[in-house]
Amino acid sequence: MIFVYFILLYIAIFFIYKIIAFQKEKAKYIISPQIKNDFKKILVPVNEINVLTNNYYEQKEIGGLVGVKAFDSLMDNNRNFTKEQKSITVLVCKSEGIYFKSKPINRSSFDIKNSLKTISDVAIYLDEKDWSKYYFDLSFLMKQ
Numbered sequence: 109m110i111f112v113y114f115i116l117l118y119i120a121i122f123f124i125y126k127i128i129a130f131q132k133e134k135a136k137y138i139i140s141p142q143i144k145n146d147f148k149k150i151l152v153p154v155n156e157i158n159v160l161t162n163n164y165y166e167q168k169e170i171g172g173l174v175g176v177k178a179f180d181s182l183m184d185n186n187r188n189f190t191k192e193q194k195s196i197t198v199l200v201c202k203s204e205g206i207y208f209k210s211k212p213i214n215r216s217s218f219d220i221k222n223s224l225k226t227i228s229d230v231a232i233y234l235d236e237k238d239w240s241k242y243y244f245d246l247s248f249l250m251k252q
Contacts, residue, residue: 138250139233139243147233147243150203154224158200161217165191199230199244208232210244223248 168190197217199210213220224230231245 138247139245143233143243146235147241148236150232150234151229152201152203152208152232153229154227156201156203157224157230159197159217159220159224160200161195161197163193163195163216166194168192201230201232203232206234206239208242208244210246213246213249215249220249 195214195216197213197215197220199208199213199220201208227248230248233243233245235241
């Protein structure tokens with residue numbers, strides 16, 4: 109019976125972790141009300157935004173015993189690893205004579221282009237006193 113309780117506890121902790129991770133991911137795309145009030149809002153049509161992506165591979169270790177891994181690596185260096193493709197994407201545009209580049213987004217260009225199809229404009233909040241301070245409104249990425 110205790111084993112069942114441990115399994116249920118593990119499942120509950122797993123779901124709580126996933127919810128917290130989702131909230132952190134969501135918070136990256138939300139712009140504070142203070143920025144929305146204090147900064148100038150520039151609407152850039154979606155067709156003027158370029159999506160730039162850099163794909164790379166991350167090497168992940170496959171589990172197993174240390175002694176077995178050491179022996180296997182003598183035969184084949186890549187035997188204990190798997191490669192996982194990752195993408196870093198940025199949005200780039202020019203509006204009102206200023207070039208804008210979003211912060212890196214950990215999504216593929218395919219996902220971002222599909223999200224951009226659902227909207228007509230992307231809002232950029234610009235500090236008129238310091239043009240180096242601006243924020244892309246990426247809330248449209250949360251809908252997917």
